[in-house]
Amino acid sequence: MAENDSDYNPSRACPLSEVSSWDLETDVIVVGYGASGASAALEAAVEGAEVTLFEVASGSGGTSAMAGGDIYLGGNGGTPAQRENGFEDDTEDFYRYMLMAGGADADEARVRLYADHALEHYVWLKEQGIPYRNSYLPGKVQAPGTGDCLIWSGNEDAWPYNETAKPCPRGHLPEAIGELGGGGRMLVDKLAARVEALGVDIHCDARVLCLVADEAQQVQGVVVRLEGQPRFARARRGVILCAGGFALNEEMVKKYAPVISRLGDDGLSAGHDDGSGIRMGQSVGGAAIHMDEIFTTLPIYPPASHVKGILINEQGQRFVNEDAYPGRVAIHCLRQVGDHIYMLVDDSIFEQPSEFSRIEIAAVGESWSEIESELGLLEGTLTSTISLFNRHAAEGKDPLFHKNPNYIKPLIDPPFAALACHIGQAFYPYFTLGGLSTRPTGEVLTVDAEVVPGLYAAGRTCSGLPRSGEGYSSGMSLGDCTFFGRYAGRAAARRDPASTAR
Numbered sequence: 198m199a200e201n202d203s204d205y206n207p208s209r210a211c212p213l214s215e216v217s218s219w220d221l222e223t224d225v226i227v228v229g230y231g232a233s234g235a236s237a238a239l240e241a242a243v244e245g246a247e248v249t250l251f252e253v254a255s256g257s258g259g260t261s262a263m264a265g266g267d268i269y270l271g272g273n274g275g276t277p278a279q280r281e282n283g284f285e286d287d288t289e290d291f292y293r294y295m296l297m298a299g300g301a302d303a304d305e306a307r308v309r310l311y312a313d314h315a316l317e318h319y320v321w322l323k324e325q326g327i328p329y330r331n332s333y334l335p336g337k338v339q340a341p342g343t344g345d346c347l348i349w350s351g352n353e354d355a356w357p358y359n360e361t362a363k364p365c366p367r368g369h370l371p372e373a374i375g376e377l378g379g380g381g382r383m384l385v386d387k388l389a390a391r392v393e394a395l396g397v398d399i400h401c402d403a404r405v406l407c408l409v410a411d412e413a414q415q416v417q418g419v420v421v422r423l424e425g426q427p428r429f430a431r432a433r434r435g436v437i438l439c440a441g442g443f444a445l446n447e448e449m450v451k452k453y454a455p456v457i458s459r460l461g462d463d464g465l466s467a468g469h470d471d472g473s474g475i476r477m478g479q480s481v482g483g484a485a486i487h488m489d490e491i492f493t494t495l496p497i498y499p500p501a502s503h504v505k506g507i508l509i510n511e512q513g514q515r516f517v518n519e520d521a522y523p524g525r526v527a528i529h530c531l532r533q534v535g536d537h538i539y540m541l542v543d544d545s546i547f548e549q550p551s552e553f554s555r556i557e558i559a560a561v562g563e564s565w566s567e568i569e570s571e572l573g574l575l576e577g578t579l580t581s582t583i584s585l586f587n588r589h590a591a592e593g594k595d596p597l598f599h600k601n602p603n604y605i606k607p608l609i610d611p612p613f614a615a616l617a618c619h620i621g622q623a624f625y626p627y628f629t630l631g632g633l634s635t636r637p638t639g640e641v642l643t644v645d646a647e648v649v650p651g652l653y654a655a656g657r658t659c660s661g662l663p664r665s666g667e668g669y670s671s672g673m674s675l676g677d678c679t680f681f682g683r684y685a686g687r688a689a690a691r692r693d694p695a696s697t698a699r
């Protein structure tokens with residue numbers, strides 16, 4: 198038995214030589230019981246492996262259970278919801294979109310697999326008991342909570358993405374009704390029911406403290422706190438880290454993603470995104486990549502009419518097409534000089550912003566010059582921006598940022614208003630996208646792209662499919678967690694420990 202809890206730290210692997218005997222032995226150990234952990238455990242068990250799962254919280258869920266449950270799916274001609282609503286989703290369009298969304302270092306192999314097999318993944322999700330209607334909600338919708346399925350959940354129809362791939366809605370929400378739909382909770386519950394039915398040995402209230410590795414840095418197991426005591430658990434085939442991201446780890450945030458410190462306390466987390474999974478991976482040589490990338494969003498809609506407004510920075514300049522996915526809009530807000538961001542609207546499109554957005558009215562006036570001076574902006578900045586925009590908007594055009602004509606109208610109906618969308622004040626929720634470098638199989642890689650034997654990662658513990666905040670679409674995280682969680686489970690279950698040398 199291990200000695201003392203405080204002897205163990207995720208950043209330092211426990212040497213195998215310190216393990217006098219194992220308290221527990223299994224084929225595959227899964228760390229974390231959110232969407233990625235449940236998918237990994239499920240698939241490893243289906244492969245016939247003996248699987249043990251450790252979860253620090255008292256039950257399944259993690260941040261996954263807080264989610265709307267949107268999963269980004271398509272390709273191969275389309276899912277039933279896409280086809281039924283007249284969308285034929287070509288795999289190559291899906292692939293090109295996903296590749297562009299992944300940013301400069303998109304993982305081509307991962308994107309290829311996902312685009313080719315997302316339709317099969319949809320079928321798998323249904324087989325696990327997750328219900329999907331074939332209904333479609335057009336326009337700008339976020340987490341409607343109506344039980345409807347298909348939505349535009351990314352930048353598909355926004356410039357510059359719409360020039361790269363034929364636009365198609367790909368957000369798939371499960372049939373769940375209520376606030377945010379409760380779709381994430383339903384997703385995890387359905388997967389967890391399967392995990393339990395397959396006989397996975399589940400331990401909740403069980404924090405994994407660190408990995409156990411031999412001299413060659415091959416992962417042999419973990420140290421886990423069980424009933425208040427640290428115990429040694431051996432994984433004959435592999436350990437899969439599915440422990441979420443690091444949004445709640447102040448030190449890691451400061452070091453890797455300091456932009457988060459501008460956003461306040463709106464981290465999207467069930468409370469355990471402390472980076473322990475990433476640190477465990479690093480402790481045996483795993484490389485952490487894209488650690489500065491985050492998902493954040495600025496909920497400018499609902500109301501959808503505000504998409505017809507324009508966003509300006511504190512220099513009075515426009516900087517993005519406002520019809521882009523709010524995640525992309527938010528990333529562009531963060532790139533401005535200064536934290537003051539305004540949404541300009543006229544009377545014909547104004548509606549009270551949603552309470553949760555914390556977007557407030559900063560100025561109201563009968564003319565745009567009145568608004569400009571009320572905001573204290575340099576004379577001529579806001580007014581020249583508006584006049585340029587209105588000149589082209591009158592012809593349904595936006596030559597600067599190529600906003601979709603459906604969302605263009607001249608802002609000429611008084612009274613006018615500026616809505617404060619300031620960073621540090623408005624609601625910019627976030628989670629981290631950076632994490633361990635992995636193969637699509639989940640195998641953790643070193644900086645030299647060598648496999649760390651016996652170690653796998655999935656979900657937000659790794660830098661997966663969604664690795665650029667600018668290109669993120671709703672549904673990409675849970676899509677990545679469930680799809681590549683399965684791959685990791687399968688790969689770990691099939692691993693022959695005798696055959697892996699570094």
Ligand SMILES: Cc1cc2nc3c(=O)[nH]c(=O)nc-3n(C[C@H](O)[C@H](O)[C@H](O)COP(=O)(O)OP(=O)(O)OC[C@H]3O[C@@H](n4cnc5c(N)ncnc54)[C@H](O)[C@@H]3O)c2cc1C
Binds near residue numbers: 465474673674
């Ligand atoms: C309000 C909200 C809405 C969202 N909507 C969507 C959406 O519709 N679509 C989408 O794609 N994404 C959405 N997201 C993001 C998405 O939910 C997450 O990115 C995703 O669920 C992360 O899954 P995961 O399996 O990596 O981590 P988690 O689900 O957080 O699972 C990790 C688990 O590991 C456990 N753990 C951590 N450390 C340890 C340890 N040392 N030992 C043992 N256990 C440990 C945690 O307690 C947790 O249960 C949303 C997020 C929120 C909060």
